Amino acid sequence: MAASSVIVTAHQNPDGDAIGSSLGLCNCLKALGKTCRVVIDDKLPESFGILPGFDAVEQFAAGSSYSCDLLVVLDCEPDRTGQVYEHVTAADRLNIDHHMTNANSETDVYLDAGAAATAEIIHDFLPYLWKISDGAAGEFSPAIALPLYTGMATDTGFFRFSNTTPHTMRAAANMIEAGAAPNVVSEALEQRPLEEVVMMARAVAMVEMYHEGRVAAIFLDNEFMQQVDSIEGLVGRIRVIAGVEIAVVLKEKEPGLCRVSLRSKGRDVTRIAARFGGGGHVRAAGCTIEQPFPAAKAALLQAIDEEFASDGN
Ligand SMILES: [Mn+2]
8 A cells, every 4th residue: 555644534423433434444554554644524422432543533623734645535425524525635535435325426436335334344445455565464453443343333223223234243243353342332332421311211201192103203392402411312212112103303402493303114204304305214314494393393293194194004
């Protein structure tokens, strides 16, 4: 590999795969004697602080200059890196991703939509990198294994989602053999502040059922939202209710600005999200409704009514 300096970046609102695949690759390149930085145009969730190299990740700073031999964009197309892609001066650019929707046409792209995570692709790719790196015998050290394991675990819901393949689990097993401890990752990521757990319980108790129990919904107004820093994973808590086909959570983040998460067990919830300019996947979609809480709630319930009426089921 000719490049001696590398910048690795990933998408804004970085998740376990964005951070894990970036740190896994970066820690590998450093072990090969390369200069490597991870630069992301966003804050990183503190819960990923267990990952080796986390403290060295740089948040993109406008006005700083960034240059390298090779820029690697992971887990997204260049447009989703915020300001990083356009502000880095690089001789070469490479994009590695597993999102079917990657529409990048200007950079060398390695896209494997069959991979559960970008970290899984990096796991497959590193042995080839070691073969072409003269003299430097590479190996999956714990500093590489823990981030890559984290990427695979988080993008598969800890190996429960339908994207989990035998190959994913073999790759994850390799990472455990190399030193990644699954409990260290799950304990760090599941940890929540007391107030969030208490507010979560309060929110779940506010569930409202519609369409004879086929729709479960929670509506949180701005007054509620102001009492908690964050409240994540709520929609998953009500999706599991027996008989529920669609689970919905509406949060009034600011007065007049409501964010909606939709989950289903098969129904296409992008059809509901699209009515408000949103999108996503068949079973997981989202949208923003820029209306005051009562109006947004009414509009969402009406959209769900119309969705049930339109397909006759
Ligand atoms: Mn991913």
